[in-house]
Amino acid sequence: MEKKIRVLxxxxxxxxxxxxxxxxxxxxxxxxxxxxxxxxxxxxxMIVETAVQEDVDVVGLSLLSGAHMTLFRDVTRLxxxxxxxxxxxxxxxxxxxxxxxxxxxxxxxxxxxxxxxxEEIVEFIKKNVKR
Amino acid sequence: xxxxxSMVLKGDPRSTARLIxxxxxxxxxxxxxxxxxxxxxxKAYVVGVTGVMGSGKSTLIFELARVYRNQxxxxxxxxxxxxSPFSGGALLGDRVRMTDLTTDNGVFIRSMxxxxxxxxxxxxxxxxxxxxxxxxxxxxxxxxxxxxxxxVDVVKIAxxxxxxxxxxxxxxxxxxxxxxxxxxxxFVVNKADRPGVEQLIAELESLIDISCIGKNRRIPIVKTVxxxxxxxKELVDEIEKHKEYLKKTKVFExxxxxxxxxxxxxxIRKRLMNFIFDESTFKEKVENMIDQISxxxxxxxxxxxxxxxxxxx
Numbered sequence: 001m002e003k004k005i006r007v008l009x010x011x012x013x014x015x016x017x018x019x020x021x022x023x024x025x026x027x028x029x030x031x032x033x034x035x036x037x038x039x040x041x042x043x044x045x046m047i048v049e050t051a052v053q054e055d056v057d058v059v060g061l062s063l064l065s066g067a068h069m070t071l072f073r074d075v076t077r078l079x080x081x082x083x084x085x086x087x088x089x090x091x092x093x094x095x096x097x098x099x100x101x102x103x104x105x106x107x108x109x110x111x112x113x114x115x116x117x118x119e120e121i122v123e124f125i126k127k128n129v130k131r
Numbered sequence: 132x133x134x135x136x137s138m139v140l141k142g143d144p145r146s147t148a149r150l151i152x153x154x155x156x157x158x159x160x161x162x163x164x165x166x167x168x169x170x171x172x173x174k175a176y177v178v179g180v181t182g183v184m185g186s187g188k189s190t191l192i193f194e195l196a197r198v199y200r201n202q203x204x205x206x207x208x209x210x211x212x213x214x215s216p217f218s219g220g221a222l223l224g225d226r227v228r229m230t231d232l233t234t235d236n237g238v239f240i241r242s243m244x245x246x247x248x249x250x251x252x253x254x255x256x257x258x259x260x261x262x263x264x265x266x267x268x269x270x271x272x273x274x275x276x277x278x279x280x281x282x283v284d285v286v287k288i289a290x291x292x293x294x295x296x297x298x299x300x301x302x303x304x305x306x307x308x309x310x311x312x313x314x315x316x317x318f319v320v321n322k323a324d325r326p327g328v329e330q331l332i333a334e335l336e337s338l339i340d341i342s343c344i345g346k347n348r349r350i351p352i353v354k355t356v357x358x359x360x361x362x363x364k365e366l367v368d369e370i371e372k373h374k375e376y377l378k379k380t381k382v383f384e385x386x387x388x389x390x391x392x393x394x395x396x397x398x399i400r401k402r403l404m405n406f407i408f409d410e411s412t413f414k415e416k417v418e419n420m421i422d423q424i425s426x427x428x429x430x431x432x433x434x435x436x437x438x439x440x441x442x443x444x
Contacts, residue, residue, distance in 0.1 A: 025222055029222045037222060052145050053241055054148065
């Protein structure tokens with residue numbers, strides 16, 4: 001009836017750069033979505049627990065430290081374990097080209113590196129959100 | 132009995148979250164679930180936390196929740212932030228201050244946008260409190276949006292209302308005294324390590340002096356530095372004392388009755404608005420009337436009469 005897309009924007013791991021995450025969070029808000037921002041240094045467990053409690057439709061992960069192959073895949077695995085495999089997971093940050101297919105196979109639907117426009121991310125979410 | 136509600140009663144977090152979503156979306160499936168939930172709610176104690184932007188409400192709630200957890204109580208938190216009236220979107224950031232509670236399975240935190248509600252609450256907050264209550268939480272803490280003068284609706288839902296103030300806002304206490312002054316059960320002076328705290332407390336005391344005439348309970352003031360975990364135990368004690376006072380004077384039942392009244396009014400309001408503005412058969416007529424009002428062919432009062440007349444037939 002008044003369904004709104006709820007998005008969790010999370011910064012897993014130890015990197016402290018959240019400017020990109022905050023800009024994306026604002027863009028999604030301006031596109032009419034409800035964006036939950038949890039701050040820095042989240043573990044995969046914390047991210048998934050937050051996703052459960054907030055009943056989000058989308059999880060956006062941002063990472064610049066290089067630990068994405070481990071942490072992103074931990075998040076998608078834990079989401080599936082919690083019965084939230086239908087949540088759309090997208091990512092951004094510094095993700096090398098060659099890692100993208102592996103991440104996609106692990107359940108990350110879209111990777112948005114530097115230079116992506118906010119409109120592109122909004123469009124992708126609106127088109128692909130499943131819930 | 133429906134699936135979701137029965138899982139909530141077992142304390143399942145996923146079902147609890149999903150049912151709150153149904154409430155937020157005002158879903159058609161909500162009513163049947165809430166019929167079950169209502170029977171099993173009413174046990175949790177509800178603490179409302181309100182105050183100006185930046186007064187440290189989220190940090191204070193985080194520390195409050197930790198004290199309750201140490202007492203073995205299960206805690207639900209509903210943190211409300213404003214929805215943009217322009218985009219309909221919201222940035223819900225209160226969890227940033229509560230991040231260490233995320234993986235504690237005795238705590239459930241839910242962020243909510245106001246979605247067009249004024250008064251500092253979200254429309255779904257009544258349902259959300261009942262749902263968390265029925266899921267087995269002993270205390271439910273409701274954090275309002277950062278308030279100005281008129282956002283006093285939190286009293287309708289809270290058993291104890293905390294009004295959080297901070298020193299150094301100058302004469303702001305004068306401007307808020309009309310609305311907020313009247314709803315506090317406990318005043319919290321947070322960031323009490325900052326200059327100006329004694330002046331703020333003196334101002335508060337003199338306001339309390341006036342407001343307490345003829346009342347048998349004086350509103351207490353608690354000094355806290357939430358970031359350093361100072362004064363929190365004293366605050367929990369004051370909440371406990373207020374609870375005892377409510378129970379002793381039977382005000383508790385009267386307050387709860389008011390909450391259910393507010394909830395009933397809210398449900399009726401939502402259903403009416405949906406019927407008038409969303410249901411397809413009616414919507415077109417209403418749009419038509421708004422066109423006529425714009426062209427001065429009709430006035431809003433006659434239009435309202437006509438809409439209500441059709442409803443009441």
